[in-house]
Amino acid sequence: MKPARTFVFAKSLSSLYAFASLRARATSAYATSVAEWWIPASSLAGNTYNDPQEAVGRPDAALGSVEYTGFVSLGFGGHVTLDLGGCIADQPGNDLRVYQAVSTEPVSVYVSQSADGPFTLLKPFFEDCGNRVPGTANVQKYCEFDLASASVAEARYVRVEDAEIYPCPCGTTSEGADLDAVQALAVSDKLGASDDTGPR
Ligand SMILES: [Ca+2]
Ligand SMILES: [Ca+2]
Numbered sequence: 725m726k727p728a729r730t731f732v733f734a735k736s737l738s739s740l741y742a743f744a745s746l747r748a749r750a751t752s753a754y755a756t757s758v759a760e761w762w763i764p765a766s767s768l769a770g771n772t773y774n775d776p777q778e779a780v781g782r783p784d785a786a787l788g789s790v791e792y793t794g795f796v797s798l799g800f801g802g803h804v805t806l807d808l809g810g811c812i813a814d815q816p817g818n819d820l821r822v823y824q825a826v827s828t829e830p831v832s833v834y835v836s837q838s839a840d841g842p843f844t845l846l847k848p849f850f851e852d853c854g855n856r857v858p859g860t861a862n863v864q865k866y867c868e869f870d871l872a873s874a875s876v877a878e879a880r881y882v883r884v885e886d887a888e889i890y891p892c893p894c895g896t897t898s899e900g901a902d903l904d905a906v907q908a909l910a911v912s913d914k915l916g917a918s919d920d921t922g923p924r
Contacts, residue, residue: 748810750880755780755906756809759839759881766894767799773898776804779884783857783905785825785864792863795825798886798900800893805883806906807839813878815910818868820846822884823904825863828854830887831901833869835879843883847873850887853901864904882906 761776768774778796785794796804812819822831831853834843846869853867871879886900893899 750808750810750812750908752809753908754782754808755806755882757807759805759807761802761804763797763799763802763900764894767797767802767899770894770897771797771799771899773797773902779804779806779903779905781905783823783864783866783907785823785860785902785904787861787863792826792898792902795823795902795904797898797902798831798884800890800899801886802900803883803885804903805839805881808880808882808906808908811837811878811880812871812908812910814871814876817870817909819871819879819909820869820882821866821907821909822853822869823857823864823866823907824853825865825902825904826898827902828852828865829901831867831903832885832887834883834885835871835874835876836881836883837878839881843881844874844876846871846876868909 757780758776772791773796776796778794785792820833822833824831830850832849833846835846836843854865855867856862857864857866884903884906888901890899
């Protein structure tokens with residue numbers, strides 16, 4: 725009987741760790757990994773900026789000697805889902821800042837506590853994402869979102885979806901909104917303060 729009890733204990737401990745991990749606070753203000761992504765094949769075939777990993781970490785979009793660096797073009801209606809590495813909670817005002825490079829292409833933002841969803845669409849949507857980040861040679865732009873806009877209390881996964889819906893699909897080399905980074909602007913007092921608030 726002892727092995728059976730050990731197994732039950734181990735299973736319970738595993739569940740406890742899984743729950744604790746899910747509710748852990750975000751320790752970085754920026755996305756720590758890509759949970760999943762989808763970009764239309766025809767956009768991938770034509771786009772220059774195809775690496776979803778470019779959306780992880782601090783905003784770093786820039787204009788190099790030949791082409792831009794630091795972002796992923798989402799393609800026609802495409803998206804990247806990012807893991808913040810822990811939960812953020814709704815705070816007064818905006819909670820998430822999305823960095824969208826070069827132009828002012830709109831994005832739609834969905835959030836969830838689980839990588840498997842369900843995801844909730846935040847407001848605003850289908851609005852330009854183009855506030856300029858000072859000192860970035862007009863390359864880094866941003867827009868912000870409030871969890872309260874959709875009555876969301878906590879979130880860990882952030883899905884950023886192209887809302888440009890370019891009228892001639894798969895016809896450009898940087899089609900769709902150009903996602904650079906996602907920043908958590910605040911962390912719940914209940915869950916502790918962020919260690920890395922980054923540029924505000
Ligand atoms: Ca808020
Ligand atoms: Ca980036």
